[in-house]
Amino acid sequence: xxxxxxxxxxxxxxxxxxxxxxxxxxxxxxxxxxxxxxxxxxxxxxxxxxxxxxxxxxxxxxxxxxxxxxxxxxxxxxxxxxxxxxxxxxxxxxxxxxxxxxxxxxxxxxxxxxxxxxxxxxxxxxxxxxxxxxxxxxxxxxxxxxxxxx
Numbered sequence: 001x002x003x004x005x006x007x008x009x010x011x012x013x014x015x016x017x018x019x020x021x022x023x024x025x026x027x028x029x030x031x032x033x034x035x036x037x038x039x040x041x042x043x044x045x046x047x048x049x050x051x052x053x054x055x056x057x058x059x060x061x062x063x064x065x066x067x068x069x070x071x072x073x074x075x076x077x078x079x080x081x082x083x084x085x086x087x088x089x090x091x092x093x094x095x096x097x098x099x100x101x102x103x104x105x106x107x108x109x110x111x112x113x114x115x116x117x118x119x120x121x122x123x124x125x126x127x128x129x130x131x132x133x134x135x136x137x138x139x140x141x142x143x144x145x146x147x148x149x150x
Contacts (some may be wrong), residue, residue, distance in 0.1 A: 006080040006128070007056045013075040018056050020041035020073050027060030027070070030104035035138045037120035044120065046138065049103060052128065057081075062087050081129050095127050102126075107137055115139060 007029075007108045018029035032051040037044050052068055052079075060066060070076060081089025098111060107124060113134065114123040118140045125132060 002059060002061050004093075004096045005051075005058050005060070005062055005088040006091060007088075008054055008077040009056055010075045010077065011054045014050060014054065014056050017073055017075050021058060021070060023058060024069070026066050027058045028059055029034060029056050029058050032099050033058055034102055034135060035105055036136060037138050051099065051135065052133075055092075057091070057096070057099070062090075073109065089129060091129060092145070098126055100126075102135075102137060 007017065008031070014031040017032050017070055018126045021029035022026050033141070034051045036049060038047050039045075040094050046113045058070070067079070071078075079088035083089050096110060101108060102124075107122065109127065112122050113125050117139065121136045122139050123134055123136050127133075
């Protein structure tokens with residue numbers, strides 16, 4: 001069964017590991033990003049930052065052979081969670097739906113816990129496996145699926 005797993009990697013090497021996994025042709029790998037407004041040189045600009053630093057999300061049919069093949073990739077540290085069979089724990093589809101929406105520049109209003117109009121940011125609550133994380137995203141991403149111009 002195809003499911004999502006999370007591979008922890010060295011910080012800053014997320015995209016490199018995702019490209020290696022895609023190149024092997026054994027799984028779909030992505031590094032979800034979030035958009036933020038930041039003020040630079042007196043102008044508001046969008047910046048793109050990694051949603052979960054040090055994590056690569058992998059969609060595949062996880063077998064023991066694929067598990068060990070991905071563990072041997074340079075800069076890979078470990079998989080998050082362990083299921084009963086010793087393979088990585090699958091990320092629930094509901095959680096992945098929110099993560100992929102944020103990566104696409106959309107935020108569901110139901111997960112917003114705070115808005116800061118002055119900084120143009122919204123704080124959202126996301127669950128990843130058994131952990132709850134609070135993450136800031138661009139406030140414009142909560143009102144429209146399209147990114148605002150720079």
